[in-house]
Amino acid sequence: MNPASAPACVIAGTSSGSGKTTVTLGIMAALRQRGLAVQPFKCGPDFIDPGLHRLVTGRTSRNLDLWMCGEAFTRATLYRHGREADVSIVEGVMGMFDGGLSSSASLATALNLPTLLVLDVRSMAESAAAVVHGFATLMPEAAPVGVILNRVASPRHLQLVSEAITARCQARILGSLPRNLDFSIPSRHLGLYTGEESPLAEEAIATLAQTIADGIDLDALLALCRRPPELPADQGLDARPQRCRIGVARDRAFCFYYQDNLDLLTAAGAELVAFSPTDDERLPQGLDGLYLGGGYPELYARQLSGNEAMLNDIRRFARDGRPIYAECGGFMYLTAGITVNEGDFFPMAGIFPVKAYMGKRRAALGYREATTLAPGCFGPAGTVLRGHEFHYSHIEEMPRHVERLFAITPGGSEGYRIGRVLGGYLHLHLGFSPGAAEAFINHCLE
Numbered sequence: 336m337n338p339a340s341a342p343a344c345v346i347a348g349t350s351s352g353s354g355k356t357t358v359t360l361g362i363m364a365a366l367r368q369r370g371l372a373v374q375p376f377k378c379g380p381d382f383i384d385p386g387l388h389r390l391v392t393g394r395t396s397r398n399l400d401l402w403m404c405g406e407a408f409t410r411a412t413l414y415r416h417g418r419e420a421d422v423s424i425v426e427g428v429m430g431m432f433d434g435g436l437s438s439s440a441s442l443a444t445a446l447n448l449p450t451l452l453v454l455d456v457r458s459m460a461e462s463a464a465a466v467v468h469g470f471a472t473l474m475p476e477a478a479p480v481g482v483i484l485n486r487v488a489s490p491r492h493l494q495l496v497s498e499a500i501t502a503r504c505q506a507r508i509l510g511s512l513p514r515n516l517d518f519s520i521p522s523r524h525l526g527l528y529t530g531e532e533s534p535l536a537e538e539a540i541a542t543l544a545q546t547i548a549d550g551i552d553l554d555a556l557l558a559l560c561r562r563p564p565e566l567p568a569d570q571g572l573d574a575r576p577q578r579c580r581i582g583v584a585r586d587r588a589f590c591f592y593y594q595d596n597l598d599l600l601t602a603a604g605a606e607l608v609a610f611s612p613t614d615d616e617r618l619p620q621g622l623d624g625l626y627l628g629g630g631y632p633e634l635y636a637r638q639l640s641g642n643e644a645m646l647n648d649i650r651r652f653a654r655d656g657r658p659i660y661a662e663c664g665g666f667m668y669l670t671a672g673i674t675v676n677e678g679d680f681f682p683m684a685g686i687f688p689v690k691a692y693m694g695k696r697r698a699a700l701g702y703r704e705a706t707t708l709a710p711g712c713f714g715p716a717g718t719v720l721r722g723h724e725f726h727y728s729h730i731e732e733m734p735r736h737v738e739r740l741f742a743i744t745p746g747g748s749e750g751y752r753i754g755r756v757l758g759g760y761l762h763l764h765l766g767f768s769p770g771a772a773e774a775f776i777n778h779c780l781e
Contacts, residue, residue, distance in 0.1 A: 338418050339418070339562055339565070340413065340414045340415075340417035340418050340423070340562055340563050340565075341374060341417040341418070341420040341421055341422050341423045341562070342422055342423070342557070342560035342561055342562050343376075343413065343417060343422070343423035343424070343425060343446075343448050343560055343561065343562070343563055344423075344424065344425065344448055344449050344450070344451055344556070344559060344560045344561070345378065345425040345427055345439055345442060345443040345448050345449070345450045345451070346358060346359045346362065346424065346425065346426055346427055346450075346451050346453060346483075347427035347430075347431035347439040347440070347443075347450050347451065347452055347453065347479070348427060348429070348430060348431065348439075348452070348453045348455075349430055349431065349452065349453070349454055349455065349466060349470070350429065350430040350433075350455075351429045351430065351433075352455075353430075353453050353454070353455040353485060354453055354455055354485040354486065354512070355426065355427060355453045356384060356387070356426065357485075357512075357516070357543070358453045358483055358485060358512065358547070359384075359388075359424060359426040360387060360388070360391050360535075360540075360543065361512075361543040361544060361546065361547035362424060362547055362551070362553070362556070363375055363388060363391045363392050363424055364391040364392075364540050364541070364543060364544035364547070365544040365545075365547040365548045365551075365553060366421075366422060366424075366553065366557075367391065367392055367393070367544075368541075368544050368545075368548070369553070371420075371421040371422055372394070372419070372420040372421045372422075373392045373394065373420060373421070373422055373423075373424060374392070374394055374416050374417050374419065374420035374422070374423040374424070375388030375389070375392050375394060375396035375397075375423075375424055375425075375426070376388075376396060376397050376398070376399050376412075376413065376416075376423060376424070376425040376426070377396055377397070377398050377399065377425070377426050377428075378398075378399050378400070378425055378426065378427045378428045378437070378438075378439050378442050379398065379399075379400055379427075379428035379429075379434065379437055380398065380400055380403055380437075380702070380722075380723035380725075380762070380764070381398065381428065382590070382591040382592070382593075382629070382762075384396070384426055385397070385398065385594070386590070387535065388426070390535055390540070391535070391540055391544075394420070395594050396594075397412050397413075397416055397594060397595060398412075398593055398594075398595065398764070399412060399413060399425060399442055399446075400437050400442075400764065401436050401437055401441060401442060401445055402435075402436045402437045402702060402721070403437065403702060403721045403722065403723060403764045403766070403767060404595075404721075404764055404766035404767055405766065405767050406445055408595075408766040408767070408769070409442075409445070409446070409766075410445070410446060410563070410564075410566070411566060412595065412766070413425075413446055413563050414563055414565070414566050417563065422557060422560060423560075425442070425448065427439030427442075427450075431450065431452065431470060431477075431479075432470075432473060432474065437702070440474050440477040441477075443477045444474070444476050444477045446563050446564075447561065447563060447564055448561060448563065449480045449481070449559050449560065449561055450477055450478070450479045450480065451479060451480070451481040451482070451483060451509065451556065451559070452467065452470055452479035452481070452482050452483070452506065453483050453485055454466060454467065454482055454483070454484055454485060455485045455486050456484050456485065456486060456487060456492070456496050457486045457488075457514065459496075460492065460495040460496055460499070461495055461496070461499040462499075463484075463496045463499060463500055464496075464499035464500045464502070464503045464504060467479070467482055467500050467503075467504045467506055468503055468504050471504060471505065471506060478505075478506070479506045480505075480506055480507065480559050481506055481507050481508075481509045481555070481556065481559050482500060482504075482506045482507070482508050482509065483508075483509050483510060483511070483512070483551060484496055484497070484508065484510070484511035484512070485511070485512050486512065486513070486514040486516075487511045487512065487513055487514060488513075488514045493511055507555065507559070509551050509552050509555055509556055509559075510550045510551030510552050511550050511551075512546065512547070512550050512551075513546075513550075516543075516546065573602065574601070574602045575602065575603055575604040576604060577604055577605070577606045578604040578605075578776065578780065579604065579605055579606070579623040579624065579776050579779045579780050580605070580606045580608055580619070580621050580622050580623055581600065581605045581606070581607055581608065581622065581623065581624045581625065581626055581776075581779060582608050582609075582610050582618055582619055582622040582624070582625045582626070583597070583607050583608065583609050583610070583625075583626045583628070584609075584610060584611070584612050584625070584626070584627045584628060584665060584668075585609040585610070585611070585628075586611035586612065586613045586614065587613065587630075587631070587635065588612065588613050588630050588631055588632050588634065588635040588638075588639060588664070589612060589627060589628050589629070589630040589632070589664055589665060589668075590628070590630045590631075591628050591629035591630050591663065591664065591762065592628045592629075593762075593764050593765075593766075595764065595765070595766050596763070596764065596765050596766075596772070599765050599766070599769055599772035600626075600765075600772045600775065600776065602772070603772040603773040603775075603776050604773070604776050605772075605776050605779075607626075608622065612627075612639055612642065612645050612649075612668065613635050613638050613639055613642065614638075614642075615642075615645060616642070616644040616645060617644065617645065617648050618645070618648045618649070618652060622652070622657070623657065623658075623779040623780060624657060624658040624659070624660070624775070624776075624778070624779035625649075625652060625657070625658070625659040625660070625661075626660050626661075626665075627659065627660070627661035627662070627664075627665025627666070627668060627669070627758075628662060628663075628664070628665050628762075629662055629663035629664040629665060629762055630663075630664040630665075631664065632664045632665075632667050632668050632673060632683075633664075633667070633673055633675050633693045633728065636673045636675055636679075636681040637681060639668060639681070639683065640672070640673075640681035640682050640683060646683065646684050649668075649669070649684045649686075650684055650685070650686065653684075653686050653753075653754060653755075653756050656754060656755055657755065657779070658712055658755045658756070658757075658775075658778050658779050659686075659755070659756040659757070659758075660712055660757050660758070660775065661756070661757070661758040661759075662758070662759060662760070662761060662762050662763065663724075663725075663726055663759075663760050663761075663762055665758070666687070666751075666758035666759055666760060667683070667691040667728060667730075668683050668684060669683065669684045669685075669686040669687050669756065669758050670683055670684075670685070670686075670687045670689050670690060670691045670730060671683065671685045671687070671688060671689060671690050672685075672690050672691070673690070673691045673692075673693065673728070674690060674691070674692045674693065675693045676693075686753060686756055686758075687730075687733070687737070687751060687753065687756075687758060688733075688734060688737070689730045689731040689732070689733055689734075690730065690731050691728050691729070691730050692728060692729055692730070692731075693727060693728050694727050694728060694729060695727070696727070697725075697726075697727055698726055698727055698728060698729045699724045699725065699726055699760065700724065700725045701723070701724060701725075702721070702722070702723055702724075703721070703722055703723065703724050703743050703744070703745075703749075703761050704719065704720070704721050704743070704744040705719070705720045705721070705722065705741035705742070705743055705744075705749070705750060705761060705763070706718070706719050706720075706741065706742045706744070707720070707740055707741060707742075707750075708739070708740060708741070708742055708748075709738075709740060711740050711750075711752065711757065711778070712755075712757055712774065712775050712778040712779075713763075713765075713768070713771040713774050713775060713778075714768070714770060714771055714774040718768060718771065718774075719767070719768060720741075720763050720765075720767065720768050720771060721763070721764060721767040721768075722761045722762045722763040722764055723761075723762050723764075724760050724761050724762065725762075726760055733751055737751050737752070737753060738751070738752040738753070739751060739752075740752045740757060741759070741761070743761075749761055755778075
């Protein structure tokens with residue numbers, strides 16, 4: 336029989352900006368202060384929040400996304416990593432019902448997890464009960480079992496809100512946080528600062544944890560958590576012997592990776608070798624392929640462009656016919672160059688004959704399904720892959736002679752391929768098509 340997975344809950348919000356991330360980080364930190372092993376998860380295709388989770392828990396956070404990964408993979412991810420912890424905390428995405436199949440409510444229902452609702456009560460009192468009542472009745476199977484009141488102005492404000500909710504709703508009030516909470520996470524385009532940049536000082540985390548411990552009944556919170564249903568059999572990743580070396584760009588410019596992608600590659604036989612396109616002068620020796628993830632190359636464009644030795648190594652690697660897969664920021668690194676600040680141009684690897692331009696407005700956001708139009712690094716023609724796109728940059732029109740490997744739903748084509756280099760803006764999650772990891776390794780070994 337599989338060892339039991341830890342009790343878990345989903346922390347949802349009424350909307351983006353309700354304080355969900357702050358509350359989640361605080362709960363994780365406060366539980367860790369108690370000596371509990373806290374396994375963090377993030378609902379949806381987020382890269383930044385999982386990095387912050389790791390800062391406060393010391394454990395790698397995992398993405399749970401029913402649409403992007405499929406229910407079986409999502410369920411196995413929660414169960415497998417929760418077995419090594421005392422409690423699992425899942426941070427929701429946007430508002431509780433936002434995102435359809437990928438919403439916090441859908442995830443909680445599919446995984447049979449209780450939902451705790453973070454409610455921003457600024458500029459309201461008794462009306463807060465109507466909000467909680469609405470969240471409880473819109474989708475009864477995911478009705479919040481607990482409520483955390485955020486941005487409370489005074490004891491009298493807390494009394495009015497609490498009495499109204501208690502009188503009219505079944506959800507238990509677990510506690511509150513003050514309006515003047517002295518805690519913030521720096522942000523910019525694409526969202527908050529990444530965990531790799533250490534945006535949260537240890538003192539700030541400790542203060543937040545104490546504020547949570549003082550304002551929220553953690554014993555009651557833990558009592559509401561439920562263990563996810565056991566899996567019918569151990570669905571761990573069956574590791575194969577190492578058979579190739581894949582270089583993975585990992586530094587402050589390239590830090591957007593789904594940990595499950597890396598685990599799938601490792602289990603399929605890859606030795607992953609980290610390197611820094613920003614600081615290293617050469618690629619690691621003996622590599623069979625490269626994986627260039629997303630991040631913020633535009634913020635470090637001067638350093639990346641100035642590291643000519645690394646750029647030459649990347650170009651040589653491509654000319655030698657060795658596979659490179661690059662997504663979003665990694666793709667921008669392989670273009671002719673990046674223009675930032677409405678005019679400053681920094682040459683890059685030049686493998687793709689277009690320039691990338693940073694904009695002030697979001698250029699694309701949303702889920703994408705990609706079907707391969709020809710055999711490639713992720714499998715035969717007809718392979719279906721799923722992922723997410725979110726970026727502020729755009730490229731010049733790609734010349735027609737450059738192959739498009741992906742037919743994209745909704746509409747369009749992407750996945751630009753030159754030789755054995757594949758790049759584009761789409762961030763793939765291989766959990767939906769786990770055979771793609773082994774296909775990539777086989778491609779590297781050809």
